Amino acid sequence: MSEHLTVVDHPLVQHKLTLMRDKGTSTAGFRRLLREITQLLAYEITREMPLTTTTIDTPMEEMEAPILAGKKLALVSILRAGNGMLDGVLELIPSARVGFVGLYRDEETLQPVQYYFKAPEGLKDRLVIAVDPMLATGNSSAAAIDLLKEAGANNIRFLCLLAAPEGVARMKEAHPDVPIVTASLDRELNEKGYIMPGLGDAGDRMFGTK
Incomplete structure (x- = not known):
């Protein structure tokens, strides 16, 4: 993937995102x-995965058929909200x-602090897809x-649901070699670092916490 940012404008993606943004959507509905x-989105981000061939027998004849090449993909969740995206990708690529x-984000400095x-x-031999909704x-x-x-x-790609222009710029500056795939590039961040119009706190909405 060459472009730094890909916004997936597929009608189903946009329709489902609108339902997710709606504050009336239940926790169970949001998760689904x-x-x-x-x-x-995973369909898009895996578009250029390398293929090789293998010999199989169909009910009709033997053939050389395409199959994924190389080591199994690595899927990395940025806790905790990233966990809500794991299932979607694993249903497509169960061997990942x-x-x-x-x-976690220090509320004063807005800087990340590592705890796990x-x-x-x-990893050097794998396509690595990092997932975080926001x-x-x-x-x-x-x-x-x-x-x-x-x-x-x-060989890293970043998969998110929503992106703010500030976050895209920060990632491009820090990691210009990491393509981003998202469902929407939203307007801006507010003073507390939340995406606007956004959908609130993805973790809280996914896990029913406040």
Whole structure:
């Protein structure tokens, strides 16, 4: 993928995103929609995965058929909200290896603080997809990508539901080699670092917490 930012404008993606933005949508509905929309976004972000061929027998004859090449993809959730996107991708790619990056945002400085990191081995040989519903300031996302690169990853893509212009700019500055795929580039961040018009706190809406 060459473009730094891809906004997936597929009608189903946009329709489901509107339902997710609506504050009247229930926790269960929000969770289901996030899984569905993530599958559609994952379809886009995996478009250029390398293929090789294998010999199989169809009911009719033997053939050389395309199959994914190389090591299994690594899917990395940026905790905690990223976990809501894991299921959507894993339904498409059940063999993916899964890792976790735990970062929380210091409310005073808005800077990320690391509290957990666990990644699959052999990252340098894998396509790594980092998932987090919201690309807001971009600080946590950039810090998570730093950790993945330190662990050997060199082919990374970032999958999010919503992005703010500030977060996209921050990621482009910190990691110009990491393409971003999202369902929407929203207007701006407010003074508290929330995406506007956004959909509120994705973690709280997904897990029913406040």
